Amino acid sequence: MNEMELARKIMHMTYLFRQERSAGMQQKEVFMTHRDVLMLDAILKLHPKEGMVRMNELSHYFGITPAAVSQMIKNYEKKGWIERVHLEHDRRSVYIKVCDSAIHHMQECENRITERLGVFLSSLGEEDAQALLRILEKGITFAREHHDSSKQEKGE
Structure with missing residues (x-):
């Protein structure tokens, strides 16, 4: 098998792996993508003492446009994962804070992934x-x- 055929096969296997992962999620489970977890984790860790960040900080941290960050934050807000905070001393800036429910879902996702990975590694x-x-x-x-x-x- 040449390198191009091997690359195509690996890409296809990655696609199948993701499909199986999505199909295996039960409806009652909260589904967070890897990107969701990374974004929420960044919000928590960029300023751990305050637990809040401005959207432009996320844009800079991930190297993505402010519009892309804004769209993700709007989506997370609809899901109840984040809240927007206006501080008394800084009314012009909007800060983003991760809600406790999102932290709980992140921990559930991490536990589920760790458990599944452990089973997979054992099978290997x-x-x-x-x-x-x-x-x-x-x-x-x-x-x-x-x-x-x-x-x-x-x-x-």
Whole structure:
């Protein structure tokens, strides 16, 4: 199998894996995507003492447009995951705070994922699980090196 065929097969398997994951979610479960968890986690951790951030901080942190952040925040607000806060001393800025219910859902998602991953790794066996870890570490190293080299090519 050549590299292109292998790449297509891996992409297809990733697609199938995601489909199975979505199909396996029960309706009563709160579904949070990886992006949801990352965004909510960033809100919690950027200023852990205050527990709030401004939308422009999220835009800068993730390198995405303010409009994209605004759309996500609007969606999270509809789901009851975040609330907008106006401070008395800073009426012009809107701060975003994660609601307790979202924190609870994030913990449930993390527990579910950890449990499922544990079962998956057990089914692989020690040797294959270690091989998977080694391959993922190589992938991260490659991505970092490739990211750094593409920055240099662009003169950043």
